[in-house]
Amino acid sequence: MQKLYGVILSGGVGSRFWPLSRVTSPKQLLKIAGDESLLKTTIKRLSPLIPGKRVSIVTNSTQAEIIRLHLAAGKSGGKGRGPEFPEFIVEPSGRNTAPAIGLAALKLIKKDPDSIMAVLPSDHLIGGGTSFIKTLRAASLVAKEGSLVTLGVVPRYPETAYGYIKTGGLFKTMNSLKVRKVERFVEKPDIKRARKYLKQGGYYWNSGIFVWKAKAILDEIKLHLPSLYGALLDIERGRDMTEAYKKIKPISIDHGILEKTENIVVIEADFQWSDMGSLSSLKEIFAPDGSGNIIKGRVVDIGSKRSFIIGSDRVVATIGLKDMIIVDTPDATLVCPRKRAQDVKDIVGILKEKGFSEHEVHVTVERPWGAYTVLGKGDRYKIKKIRVLPGCRLSLQAHAKRSEHWIVVSGRARIQRGEEVVVVSQNESTYIPRGVKHRLENPSKTQPLEIIEVQNGEYVGEDDIVRFSDDYERG
């Protein structure tokens, strides 16, 4: 049997999820739907059918490093690459889904000319246990015969934020799942039309999950997007990818291929699914209470209705809200009506314009060895809480422009400072002078280490670091 490969598209930031998402914490890396990120969940979800080593992540160079370190996090000595990790296919810059999928198909076909690829976004929410795998397996059997297969989700309510697929006649039945012809793709409808589709039947939600032979999609690209095909061939022949990508026009696989080809069928996907397109999708994760509210965190509410109030450690107090979304994070709070959830991306645009940093990075930054939280900063200083996971250590490093005071508040630290190694216990401190090579390590197998770091210097930016050695192979 032809092998099934996973291709996970993971190039976006998901700015509609701000302030939960940031440039350095894109939506697919958020743990909003469980203990693990959407991306890790996506990889795990495939595992009964597609092992990690047959999964590729298509992303851009900025995201690739973030994702690699995310996959490495917490795994002692894990580097986020190697046999048990997905492979990265790195685009020089994002060009929407058609080039990303084409590039992945190209790589796969070289590895395995008969390969079948399942293309999945990295940030979807999928429920329903085994149903997903059953559908994917059936889809791969149909794809094996040459069709492009798209997963059409059975609509459960009249959603206006999704595109729809109007189905034609039955194409075939595979493992007792209906596979239909596609009559046409339908843009996001208004509520009236969405209600009609639901009532009338014969419409699916367009999931953005596809299964096809790598060769089949490349043939379609050759036919419908010849200039993209040319660029892909150039890349295959060893041409500089950045140069090749400059010529590629951004286009989605939907507009570029699926709406044009005759060779497309849709398989009925009957499981919980959400594209997590905006903060409105929070209703897919959390069950609303009796008043229609979703309330998380240290929230004090009086009489709100149908509102999503997602707090954190801070107090959020609300009175008499109706159909509102509030998302609170340590450094930024969003307040908007639910029906304006799509416009959150515009807020991110304004933050960028204004030169703010609250769209780029969270106050707490995950690192493969743990995390740090910026507690405060001022002229010539910055204060961090640093948490090192058991058995983990930071890189051996030095800073040209700052010195660091370290006070251990929890656990025990093994600290290399210049030529000496010292052990610093709770309520003890040490000092790392400017320019001195140092390394912080948590030697415990079970207890986390927490230190407070006070940086002093003419410049206290994150980029003032030289790494001499790193467990996670960072530059």
Place this chain on the structure above:
Amino acid sequence: MQKLYGVILSGGVGSRFWPLSRVTSPKQLLKIAGDESLLKTTIKRLSPLIPGKRVSIVTNSTQAEIIRLHLAAGKSGGKGRGPEFPEFIVEPSGRNTAPAIGLAALKLIKKDPDSIMAVLPSDHLIGGGTSFIKTLRAASLVAKEGSLVTLGVVPRYPETAYGYIKTGGLFKTMNSLKVRKVERFVEKPDIKRARKYLKQGGYYWNSGIFVWKAKAILDEIKLHLPSLYGALLDIERGRDMTEAYKKIKPISIDHGILEKTENIVVIEADFQWSDMGSLSSLKEIFAPDGSGNIIKGRVVDIGSKRSFIIGSDRVVATIGLKDMIIVDTPDATLVCPRKRAQDVKDIVGILKEKGFSEHEVHVTVERPWGAYTVLGKGDRYKIKKIRVLPGCRLSLQAHAKRSEHWIVVSGRARIQRGEEVVVVSQNESTYIPRGVKHRLENPSKTQPLEIIEVQNGEYVGEDDIVRFSDDYERG
């Protein structure tokens, strides 16, 4: 001429101003209408007519210490008491305005049997330059002749949050200001009635500012509130005040006296005035923009209307709000419709019930020597940024249950630690072991001192402190 005394009522917390106000930062101490607190502004406003030494502040024992330290703040060596500071009249517990005013009258009459007292809330907003003093002077001349005089503010719009005074015929003219008889006091009207009052004329806003002879109001209390009068006499005879207060029923001067007496007149007060009764009153301080919004702080807004968005250092992002109030502080955010501003006090009630601390104390706590900000806390530790004003010093103190690491991030510290005195400069640190007497001082005449303090210990509460010596006479 009889002397005019100021009696400032300052017993409230102003919980409708949460999260700006806290138990330890009551509304009257907030700098919401300028560079100085409402209380200090109230004292200054009186100064052309009533010097500080003839001003009394009536408050309760908790607030008295907070207010004293507030008045002392920044004044090198100031103790918040002494000839240049107002005198405190401390009630054992709040009993509304009638007992507070009666107690103040009692104290004044002993000092000066002919004294005239101007009674003013501590937290009102008053604009209009000399007009206030002109009105107060005229009112005192009318009061001198024996009447109880209330200031009636000329309404500028149909406000529903104020009580009104319906005036009778002209009583007299004083310094070209009209003094009218009071026909009756009117409860807060609905918008329809408020519009009628404005159109019809003959109505004033009931300002809660009164001028009368101390003897005159005591006579009225004797007549209309005999049991309060009895309690006041007991106090005068040296009876324990706490005991006496237990018997006193809370009642406002309006309900207890003014609505009953025939001896009341109203003087026309034609200046900007607001009782700052709720966050809705922010519109009195800040001019709304073209969309009717008041936006302060790091706010990013898309298309909101008639909304008050008061941010701080954090980002607050808003989309399409209508008639909303958002107030953001470092540890708490309030979101409510403008028309629900009165209900903010209920949020404070819930915070209290839940055992939260966000209604009690701000993250940044003002001290007479400067301020501290809690940057973080955890099990067995707390991190503070401490800012010491030039020339100021903290008390000579010790802690039984915690040690402290200090790192100077700005300025220079003179530190007494046990028997030694050391000078610690920027990027240097020191350690104060548990139990060791210490004192932090900013010896500079011009530069502030900033240190980061990391506390470690089994208990890191503020009350683990023994003071051996203090510039501000704290216990």
